Amino acid sequence: MADAMARTLADEDADGDVDGGLDRGALVTFTARHTTGALGGLGSVGLDIRPLRGGLQAATVAHVRVRRAGAARPADSTEFVVKHVRSDGATREAAVYEALAGLDGPPLTPRLLHVQRRGGGCDLYLEYVRPWRRWPWGDTTLAGRTLEELARLHAALATVGHAPGADWDYEVELRESAATTLEALETVTAKGEWASFRPAVPEMRRVVAALPAVRRRLLEAPSPGLEPGPIHGDVHPGNVVVARRGGCLRLVLLDWGRVRRGSPLEDVSSWLQSLGLWEPEAARRHDTLLRRYLYARALPDRLDRDLRDGYWFAGACNALAGTLRYHLAVADGWRSPGPRARADAARAARAYLRVVHRADACWRR
Ligand SMILES: Nc1ncnc2c1ncn2[C@@H]1O[C@H](COP(=O)(O)OP(=O)(O)OP(=O)(O)O)[C@@H](O)[C@H]1O
Ligand SMILES: [Mg+2]
Missing domain, CATH: 3.30.200 (Phosphorylase Kinase; domain 1)
Incomplete structure (x- = not known):
């Protein structure tokens, strides 16, 4: 048959x-x-x-x-x-x-x-997971639920025998990507159009130079309860589907090609930073959402200095892993985007440069 x-x-x-x-x-x-x-x-x-x-x-x-x-x-x-x-x-x-x-x-x-x-x-x-809505993230409750699901995921993957992604030497790839991102920023800011990004160059140089030590601090001396383990590695609104089944909403994570060992804060920061680009309310309620993750992991929901440092280090690592380079390239005209896409990319690049700025400030403190 x-x-x-x-x-x-x-x-x-x-x-x-x-x-x-x-x-x-x-x-x-x-x-x-x-x-x-x-x-x-x-x-x-x-x-x-x-x-x-x-x-x-x-x-x-x-x-x-x-x-x-x-x-x-x-x-x-x-x-x-x-x-x-x-x-x-x-x-x-x-x-x-x-x-x-x-x-x-x-x-x-x-x-x-x-x-x-x-x-x-x-x-x-x-x-095929049919999306309930094309863009459901105007409701910050769902942004919070995504963090709860990330907490469930991190707890579950921590107990898996042969951890998926454990054999990927991500650290080498990240260092290469960070060096290329710095070069891209230097090239772009040599042009008058991007002069406003120039103050970010010395900050990024410092973070890239310190990257191995920053990674050690994130992975070897993390905030208690946030030890490294398998993480999704690419959490953003395009990789989360909200589906509806029998009156209940179910959140599903897609696109697991970047699953690897890392800090759970890398997933948390990836989600909050990428969502905050498009949802001002999620950006405004950033700390409340971050606490939601900690609560779901049964951790104290105090955002103390170690936790904040780890969060910004994780965010800078994400930015340097390719995201920032991509937005800089599109803002600068790569693949001839329309004016709206260029403006969005410039806004995203500025936001990720702010993350690097914060990581630099935490590192130098
Ligand atoms: N199982 C699925 N059910 C419903 N939609 C899906 C599914 N898998 C993928 N998609 C849709 O296809 C898009 C691309 O898939 P996916 O993210 O896996 O590929 P990708 O090429 O690795 O993406 P990118 O590099 O853009 O993150 C998703 O953003 C989602 O909209
Ligand atoms: Mg995807």
Whole structure:
């Protein structure tokens, strides 16, 4: 039956403008296996393949819906996501879905349906998590709930036997990325247009020079209860979906290609800083939200000096890991963005430079 359906599917043309990263044959085989029950084994079916936004890390992420020929609407159970990942991130990402599959409470990840390894990377077939709203983050309660879910995640991953991402030498990569970010800032600020960023150059030089020691302080002498362990490594609003099921909201974390050993404060700061770029209310309630995470980890919710230092060091590390470089490049015209995208990128770059400024101040105190 699966073979027969695979042949039918193979004859269909997929819609949508998905680039060549997908292995169409494997997709068809998976679809045939995955949908035999859901479609009642009926004959002619087709695939609607729509690219999903994102794609900085993954070569291709697509939403696939399987429809019976002639049916107006596809059934929910016959949709999924296929994500092709080229690099080492593929193995890391697959490992985390497996590690978290048995987690108590609502699942924190989409269900992993299948992994197809090929070349240096793999195709991940994932449950499609339908977003409840396109942008739900105007409600700061949900921003707080994300922090509670991060607390649950960090506590759960700390107990996993073979920690996902443990074999990634992130420290080397971060040092290289920080050096490249400093060069990018120096290049950009040589232009008159970005003269207002110039005071950030000496601050960033100091933070980059101190980076190994800053990392040691963050990882080896953290605030009590915030010892390093596996973290998501890329928490921002594009990687968190709020889904609604049976009247309840469920938060799901996507995009685990940067899972690694790190300080939990790196995830916390990544979330609060990225959300604060777009949600002024979340920025205003920053300290309340930060306390929410501590409370969820059953830690004292005092924002003392050690905690604040760690938080800003973590934030600066995130900025230097690629985020700031990306925003500087877009602000400066990389990939010919429109005026709005350039202005947003300049605003984001300024915000991340403020984080570096704070980390520098904490370090020099
Ligand atoms: N399982 C899923 N269910 C629903 N939507 C998804 C799912 N996986 C991915 N998406 C959507 O596709 C987008 C891109 O996926 P993902 O973040 O995994 O890829 P990426 O290329 O690593 O992204 P980026 O580099 O932009 O962070 C997500 O921001 C999300 O909107
Ligand atoms: Mg993503």
